[in-house]
Amino acid sequence: MSLRRLLQSQGRILYAERGGVRRQGFKGSFPGFKMATITATPKSSLADEPLKIHVAGLEPSQLVTVQASLTDEKGVLFQARAFYWTDQRGQVDLTRDAAVGGDYSGVQPMGLFLLLKPERPFSRLMKREVMSSPYKVRLDVFDSFHLVSQLQEQSLASQTVERWYTAPGVQRVPVRHGRVRGALFLPAGQGPFPGVIDIFGGVGGLTEFRAALLANRGFATLALAYFAYEDLPSALGPIDLEYFEEAAEFLLKHPKVRGPRLGIVAICKGAEIALAMATYLTQIEATVCINGPNAVNGYPLYYRDLCIQPIPYKYERMLITEQGAVDLSNIFGDPQAELHRGSIIPVEKAQGKILFVVGEKDRNYNSKAFATEIMERMKKLGKTHCALLSYPGAGHLIEPPSSPFCYQSWLPHLSSPVVWGGEGQAHDAAQVHSWKEIQKFLHLHLGPTQSSRL
Incomplete structure (x- = not known):
C-alpha cells in the first residue's frame, strides 16, 4: 500500500493517498465535526489478559496513528505506535483491522502493548512492585502520521488503562x-x-x-x-x-x-x-x-x-x-x-x-x-x-x-x-x-x- 502526505506551511492540512484516492482533512476538533474517541476494554485488567481497542468519531478513510505510552518504575518512557486507515464509518478496531506501518504491521490486537520500546537504550520493562500499583498505559489517537512523542497534547482522543499483576485476594x-x-x-x-x-x-x-x-x-x-x-x-x-x-x-x-x-x-x-x-x-x-x-x-x-x-x-x-x-x-x-x-x-x-x-x-x-x-x-x-x-x-x-x-x-x-x-x-x-x-x-x-x- 502506498502512503504519501504533504504538510502545508503550518502543518494543519493533510493530504494522503490510499489506493489512488486523494483526500483532505483537518487536525483537531471544529464545530459540527464528530468527536474522536479511543476506548479500551476492560479499562482495568490483569497484565497478561488481552484488551479490545476501538477508535471512533473520525472521517472515513482517514489515516491515523494509535499510540501506547507508559512510564516504568525507574522513570523510563516506553512507547509503541502504529498507523491505521479508518473504515467507512470512521472507525478502527484493532482486533479486526491491519496496521499499515509503525512498530508493527498486520492485525495485531495487542501490538501496542507487546511492542513497547524504551526511550532510554537497553532498558527492559519489568514490573518490580506487583501488589499495590498497576502499570498505567495511556492510549492516544492522532491524525495522520505521528512520530514525535512530545506532541501528546495534540492527540484527538486518549484513554488510560490499568494493567495489574495481582488479582484481588492474591x-x-x-x-x-x-x-x-x-x-x-x-x-x-x-x-x-x-x-x-x-x-x-x-x-x-x-x-x-x-x-x-x-x-x-x-x-x-x-x-x-x-x-x-x-x-x-x-x-x-x-x-x-x-x-x-x-x-x-x-x-x-x-x-x-x-x-x-x-x-x-x-x-x-x-x-x-x-x-x-x-x-x-x-x-x-x-x-x-x-x-x-x-x-x-x-x-x-x-x-x-x-x-x-x-x-x-x-x-x-x-x-x-x-x-x-x-x-x-x-x-x-x-x-x-x-x-x-x-x-x-x-x-x-x-x-x-x-x-x-x-x-x-x-x-x-x-x-x-x-x-x-x-x-x-x-x-x-x-x-x-x-x-x-x-x-x-x-x-x-x-x-x-x-x-x-x-x-x-x-x-x-x-x-x-x-x-x-x-x-x-x-x-x-x-x-x-x-x-x-x-x-x-x-x-x-x-x-x-x-x-x-x-
Missing part, C-alpha cells in the same frame, strides 16, 4: 526460611493449591512478576532468589542444589500447597538449575525450562556427594554489536565434546515431566540445539517424559504476554547490555502461545486449580 508473603529467600504468592481462596517454584537467570535479585501472574491462575508460586538478594551470595557462583531442595520442602509443607510434588518454571541459568532439580530431586513433578542449556555451565553444581564440573565459559568468544551490546551465544562450549560430556545433566533420571520452550532466534544460548540434543537422547533411550515447544523468530526472553519484546537490555551480572535476540511479532506470538501451553502443562501434571482461566 497474597504476597515474604520468605526468610532457613537459607531460603524469596516471596510466596498465594491465590485467592482456601486452597490447597498446586505449588510452583519460579526461577530467573543471570539478572539476579528477586523477580516476582511471573510468580504473581501464576498465582492469579491458581498456583501457589514461590519466586525464588539465589544470588544478589538480601544475605544470599552477591554474585552468581557455584550452585548448591540443596538450597533449592530446601525451597521445595518449604513449599510442600505450606498448609495451602497441595502435594505430593511440585512444578518449576525457569528461564536461562534458572532453567539449567531447574533441569538439575528435575533430575535429582524427588519433590519435582513438572518442569518448564525456557531457553536453557543441557549441561552445567560456568560454575560447578553440588548436591550432597555429587559434584558436576561445568563447561567453562569462553568469554574471549564474546561479540560486541554495533549498538554496544554483548552477544553471548558463542561463549558456551560444545557439550558433545568428549572433554565436556561429564557436564551434561542426565535428564533420563528425572521422575517427572519436562517441557522445553525455546526461541530459535535466541542470541543468549543456542537453546534450540541444547533442547534438541535432549529430545534425541531421550528418544534413543525410549524415554517419553520430555516435550519441546520451538518457536521460529522468538528470542531468549520468552515471558508472559505482559512483557514487551526485549531484543537487548542491561545485565547487572556482566555490567553490560546483552543481546537476547528475536523478531518482534514472532516473539510476541510465541509468548502468547507458550504462556497458555505452560499453564496447560502444569495443570495436567499437578492437577486442576481453583482458578484455571487460560
